[in-house]
Amino acid sequence: MEIITEYNWLLVIISVMAAIGSSFVALSTVPRIYSASSGQRSLAWVAAFGLSLGTGIWTMHFIAILALQMPIPVQFDITLTAISLLLAIIASAIAIVPLRSGGHLKTFALKTLFIGTMMGLSVAGMHYTGMAALRMNATMHHDSTIVALAIAIAIIASTAALLIANRLRDTRIFSQMPTKTAAAIVMGIAVSAMHYTAMEGMRFVELAIPHHFTEVIDPLILAIFILIIAFLIQGGIIIMALFDEAYTISEESTRAMKQRADINKSLSEILSLALENMTLSETLQKVLDVLLAIEWLALDKKGSIFLADSKSSCLKMVAERNLGDDLKQLCASVEYGRCLCGLAAERKTLIFKSNIDADHVTRPDDMEDHGHYCVPILSPAGLLGVINLYVQPDHVKNSEETTFLTAVADAIANIIQNKQLESQADKIFKAIDQAGEAVVITDVNGVIEYVNQAFCSNTGYSEDEAIGQNPSILNSGNQEKVFYEKMWATIQSGEVWQGEIIEKRKDDTFYPAMLTISPIRNSSGEITHYVGIHEDLSEHKTLEAQFRQAQKMEALGTLVGGIAHDFNNMLAGMVGNLFMVKRKMKGMPELTEKIERVEKVSFQAAEMIKQMLIFARNEEVEMHQISFSAFIKEAFRLHQIVIPENIQINKEITGHDLMIRSNPTQLQQMILNLFGNAVDALKQTKAPAIILHVEQIHADQNFCVKHRDARVGEYAHMMISDNGHGIEKEHLERIFDPFFTTKEVGKGTGLGLSMSITIVKSHDGFIEVESELGIGTAFHIYIPLVAEKQINAESETLTDASEGRGERILVVDDDDTLRSTTAETLESLGYKTIVAENGRQAVELYHSSSTDLVLMDVVMPEMGGPEAARIILEHDPKANIVFATGYDRADSLQALKGIEEIPVLSKPFQISELSRTIRLLLD
Template sequence: MAFEWGRYPEMVKSEEVADMSHLQAAIKAEQVSLLFKAMASSSIATTINASILTLMLWDVIRHDYLIAWLAVLLFITLGRLLHSHYFQRDQAKVQNSQRWEISFLAGTTLAALSWGCASLLLFADQSVVHQVFLAFVVGGMCAGAITSLSPQKLPILIYLSLSLLPLSLRFVMEATPMAYAMGFMLFLFWIILVISSLRIHHQITQNISLRLESQHQKDELEKSEGRFRELFENNKCVELVIDPDTGAIIAANRAAELFYGYSQDQLMSMSISAINSLSSEEIAVEMQHAKSEGRSHFIFKHRLASGEVKDVEVYSGPLHWNGEQVLYSIIHDITARIKAEDQLRKLSQAIEQAGESIIITDREGIIEYVNPAFSIITGHTAEEVMGESPRLLKSGRQSSEFYDELWQTILSGEVWKRSLIERRKDGSLYPASMSIAPIFNEAHEITHFVGIQQDMSDHEELENKFRQAQKMEAIGTLVGGIAHDFNNMLGGMTGNLYLAKKRMVDFPDVVHRLEVVESLSYRASDMIKQLLMFARKGVLEMRPFGLTSFIKEVSKINEVSIPENISFKTRFCLEELVVNGDATQLHQALINLLNNARDAVASVAEPQVSLSLDEFEADAEFSHLHPSMSGTRFARLTVSDNGCGISKEQQEHIFEPFYTSKEVGTGTGLGLAMVYGAIESHGGIVEVESTPGEGSSFYIYLPLLEEKQSVISPEDCDAIISGQGETILVVDDNADIRMSTKEVLESIGYNVLEASDGLEAVEIFSTSHRVISCVLMDVVMPRLGGVKAVERMCGIDPDVKVIFTTGYDKEDALKGEMPSSDYLILSKPCHIEMLSRVIREQLDA
């Protein structure tokens, strides 16, 4: 029959009622037993008092009345004595108490009626003394009956009423003052006896109840102790009884012997500190907590007889044991559970703290769990996606066949791995690498699926940067390969142009044309340098300088290149922003941005270009978007225009070399690529914001230094410094460069010797080193290169002064032949003014 929880209170109540009925029956049985036990003494008292009363009334009452009354009373008394004897033999069983109670009540009623008849048959009408003696005897019998009949209310009330009230009424019937007084006194005596009997009855009943309850509790306690002992000994759980004051083990069951490996006697002679890995002081504190604070649950480490340590879970509580309060402990071995929980905790923490998005669905694809990384990557909180389908991440970039393949794979029990495009909560798309695996139950049935997704945005950005780096490397290789010959040709051109200008000084128009060609030559050289810089093959001259002052000067210089119909606005911060950089490269980057802005507004009705510089404090979003940037303080240079703008598709390619959106012949595609390379080489970044038809804004962020101000070095003097007749050895394998260099140097006051390679240079130096003041040495030459040649010259004259020249990329092509840092290296083509100054500095050093 199933248990009916709703009826539990009624069942408890029924059990309580049954217990109460049983107790009432037991009390009534005790009451009946007390009544029968007192019957012998009351019968003796009745016989004696009845006999004395008969003798005292023998002379005033008819003898036949006396004899008849006495005979009836003694007969009733004898019957009650026999009744009591049979009751004792029957042992007053509880189930027979009601029968004995009724029979006792009948005998008591008959005895009371006998004494009540005495007031009628034995009342002496003529003798007041005998009347008073009768009242004394009947009253004495009633007073004596209180102790023997009070265990129950009804017998004492019947006895008192039937014995005493008829006599009181008989006195009243005499109608004399004395009789009235006697009748009233007897009635008052009856009231007092009734009250006393009721009080005695209450006390007797209470005493019986307390004794029975005490006995019942004692019996139940003995049963409980018996059951506890049986449970304690036979329980499969480890159980210990411990003295909370000393820690001594008072009792231990069989399971404790098997678990700890000690015998019963050994355990009983031990303290809990011999088992617990805690110190005695720590154990005392724990037991005090269990005793005073009611703590009942503990996790300990217990040491076995073998020395092995087990993790145990202890449930402990106070218990009365042989009259003393002890601690009763149930102990469970949880070593395996602790290991499993530790593994589960590690697994849970690994999933919660994983950088990849982890999602668990049921077999139908309904989401049941997502880790925090899922919310970080997708923008959806766990509460939002619970009970939903992963379809909320679909971007629409994958076909239905793509997802059909996914489901076919995972439903067949295999792992599915692919790359896809997903959609965040804000609608933005991101590339992801996805792996979905089925989860099987014990029956090898698929119950769930677990998906691990990695946001590939950073990886894709790294790939883009890698491809960009490959492009740069290709360009650098190309430029590095042609730089030498190109620079040699430009070097020859600039030298001859200088000589031609000197000879055509009387023809200013020709000089102007030659200057234009010379300017174009140096611009061609600058283009090579830009390409090398973009490919990170150029040499940056990094030094701290004040960017604010520098940009102000640059803006003034470049303002003249912006047509008057374009509104050019500038805004610079008041504080000097100090950066570490190459001023020439930053100048070139700014020129390229301003030129692009000027071209972008060419077809705008009200063209506007603005240039601003301010300090920028990086926030969390900026740091997240640019994790490679260190520090938080940056100089922000902004070039904006209201021109044609740049589309999203074009923005992805504008920093690529040779990419241009301009018409053929109006752009090389190197301007923004050079800007990108130059700023990255400075540890900065370039950002663009643009809307087609509304304009563009380019933002350059450069890390700030702590210095608050720095002075920009003044431009080097453009004047040519003449020689004083010193001899210069010019070494170059290019005859044109040798010739033009010789003529230039001779034109400014030097004597020149020539050598076509290193071997020839060493031979000339060995014979003429005393007159040679300086050697202008090419680095790369056939037969013997410049570095090796100088080493041999130093063997001849350790104090030889050398200036190296090269048309190669110094950082790449000359890695194996670079001179030491003690020597100065000039790149071809070199300005005549710079060459004259460097030679003079070397000679004067």
């Protein structure tokens, strides 16, 4: 007979509440499984989950059986009951294993569905094993459809429970309470629904013959046992979970504090590297060392840092650690957009890869699998570089790492910008400090805060001496007070002041300077400092004076050249007429002697003109051998005109020829400078006197010790001394400096002695000065002697001219007097003459008449001598031609290119010299 059953609804509710409560406890253990830091702790919490959910399901099952009231006694088989309990616990534990230590389940993954199905079958198996454990005098009959439905509900409920657990795997016990409570209710009702659905598919038929069962347990005892055990288990598990969560939170807090401390320490170390005196590359190497030493960062111990080159759109590796040679070469330069670092540069975003993929295009042959953090280094101005760090394959990206690495990139950006600014500032500082012009920076009150090296070398003040002082330490007194007042008014108004001034060195010597003062403003536009640039104009003034002197000498040379031509022509006419007078007065020795004196004076005048030309010539004259003593005698006669008559002159010039290699023009300039200084020094002297002393000396070792510029050998020594006021001792060391002068302002250029020492040095000599206040000054010039060459000088003795033999000579000159005098002189020697006043007439006469020789001036109107000579030689290559010029012989020779073999006589020439030259050509 079928037994009629009914439910005790209070027990039904208790069974459902038991399922809900155990579900809540089980869900509370899931975060412990997920976050367990060790495998043992994870397995322990897997067991706790299985025990919690398994006992909860089992408790709900047996309370629900107790809720089913039947008119017959019901008992339970102990063995099957225990098996059903273990089955529930084991199935629950196995199902939650995928969530261990950070694991997770995907909603529609086959793995999730498989585990849910197995857990559902296990729950169903627990149910039917528990039902099989019933011992009563009745048989159970199951509806297969209901059984299938119950199993399906078990599978769905199990899968839902797993997905809910997966969703709440990273929560705390009492966090998200509404969600967790709702999840527990859903799980509890779902499990209960499976049980009560299965019970609806069962029928109980009472046995006709009652059975007696052994190894059974009374339902009341079992119920009490189940409730006590369930309460203890669930309470113990929730308490253990609370303690474990508190411990984990404490661990996490400690770890977070340590991590924050490590982060702060690392960032502090990285930022402090910017303060060390290292190059940017060295600094970034140290940054890599700091990063790779951080324990909580899951990094391989290798990486690199690149700097961006915006012009070429490339990254340049500047620092690396533990990269192989292949990678160093392949990654030395990376284009934007290429490989991971290039992508980070192009996108300006952090790139993370847990493994090598298609984006990782740079791959050496032996490369092992790995991951990357590629972090762009950014500034407001744009990309500065990229940090490239290696991680283990399959590494999981987390926010702590990305946040820290982004902060590191920001710190490195500051380092790069600071180093770049430092480098730029260092270049600017070195450029200013090593500039050729003196630079002074003052505050708004004019107190010096900075001076460069040029300032120290130009002024003689050291940096320590100058800083804290006022630029007025350079005031020479040559500018009036109002000058400086205008200067200050200009710069205080914010304008730039520029002007040429005379400044004073520490040793009280003066020098010209171009001063430019500019205001320095802050970001608000306020003037905070002034910068003054002092350009020493000494060398510029020297060159300027030399240029002006060169212009003067060029003009003088032109003037003297013109005068010399006319003067020499007049002397030539005079010599010619004297020659004819002397021939007519043969036998009258008293008169001829006087005529010869006049003739000699004429040639001395011509020699003086030559010296004037040498002195005035602008071009560089080659060094050649001269007699120093003879030159000084002639030079003295030339310069004597600049010496006032009230000055007594004592000459002591050796009679020996002191042969030196010299430039006469330079020697003339030096002697003029020294005589000029001596004359200026004697203006206030009552009995002024100048001594000129020239001698030969032998410089031995003792002499060289006393005169440091001397070398062992023979020297020509010239002394020019005066008995003037003398030179102060502190000025002696600087008298040869350009623009240094002891004369009043406007009375001297300060260049004379500077030029003199330059001239002496160009002659391989040296110059010394002795001076005593109130006694006078002596300048000693030493020039080395050279071996004397044999010079076959023409005798100055006037000899008789060779007589002509009636040959016809064409005399060509634009000076009427000289032309007629020359023709008359030649005729007196027995020659026939015809005359022409320029080259064109000479050519016509030569072609139209029989001519044996042409005596022709060089420079003439219409056609000069050289052009006429070329035309004549073109028609008659054997023509005899002699040039006579009143200009400098060297200048005249320059016009004779191609006809250099034609003899050249310098006017005034001796008639005997002219006669010999003519006879050499005609004979």
